[in-house]
Amino acid sequence: MVLKNKDASTEEKIKEAARTVFTQKGYSATRTRDIAEEAGINLALLNYYFRSKEKLFELVMAEKVSELFGVIAPIVNSKKTSLDEKVTLIVDAYITMLSQNPGLPLFVLSEIRNNPEHFGNRIQAGKLLTESFFVKQLIEKRPDIHPLHFIVNILSMSIFPFITKPVLESAGVMNSDQLNEFTEERKILIVKWFKVMIEA
Amino acid sequence: MVLKNKDASTEEKIKEAARTVFTQKGYSATRTRDIAEEAGINLALLNYYFRSKEKLFELVMAEKVSELFGVIAPIVNSKKTSLDEKVTLIVDAYITMLSQNPGLPLFVLSEIRNNPEHFGNRIQAGKLLTESFFVKQLIEKRPDIHPLHFIVNILSMSIFPFITKPVLESAGVMNSDQLNEFTEERKILIVKWFKVMIEA
DNA sequence: AAAAGATTTAATCATTTGATTAAAAACAAA
């Protein structure tokens, strides 16, 4: 019997094109023909390899959700690092990752908005925000303030510049290189700011 | 000659429905039939009053951009308020406004991402972030740190919870009421945090 | 009331779009 020997290169070309186009334009604005063109393949091949636009999207989306939330999972659950160390690691991990993939947060957030039912409890991020060891450390340090406030502060200050990238560029505030410089600076600043906030 | 006497009520019903549907699903995922149904009108009326889906969208979008950026314009340009006062006003204005319109930022940001060319320099927000009196006050206070860092901090901490609302709800971290409570708390906290950050 | 104009409706168009099909081409096994 002959093994399935799909040309992995073609399949991967389609998936890569799908990543690009879906992330750039979102599910609804993406035409399967856009993906085919981006991949340099015949339209029918998309269905041959992935059955449907939706199936292909789910594949890409699952990847992107992992990328976005996977960053912090190992950090916030560690029992070996201090509070301050965790903040340093989180900020650094997010800014480094998003510099390579700036469209990621806006993509994931807007697709979840468009179809909240579809994601249901598939997102385990909830537990990271409410049950991780990081949360315990925050409560220990500041029992008077809900830990989510600090988590939102750290994430927002790290991620927000990337979410607003399209506006910053359209409005001529920054170009792509300047944004990277700016967020690189923030790696150190945010940690410093966190330290004074947690004591304030 | 008889004046054009369009039934303003119908026109407004369509515009209102368009606001709802466009904001919820974005331009591409919105069908003109969705808007017609939401407005309770015949599909053809949409074109009768607004020519095309795109024209209607531009109308709504212009409104939404104003809502989103109009909030801060009068505050940051005032010469009568102190730095701290401005921060208090900005945070309060945004959180109050977004509590009534939580989907606004994600909508505007993702539409600009989908079609950056289209917005070009139509967004005057750039000047608010680079040339306002608020910026001068920030530089005066902390000439060593780019003022945009502080502006991003204030805006991100205020707006980010609303951007992530769909995730927070899907993941079961918070429901809508809890989010309002949470952001209401932040009105005071963010100002406090800003004060220690600007001194740090 | 009659005429003129504005608004609304049902039906229909043309295009786009996701998907399928049948045949061709490429490849592997014998």
Added chain:
DNA sequence: TTTGTTTTTAATCAAATGATTAAATCTTTT
């Protein structure tokens, strides 16, 4: 080479969708 299998292509389909049209209804003016 021959045979069978996988991959690719061009052509086509059916449904969805933005838009238009022509007729019907309602409103205003005279």
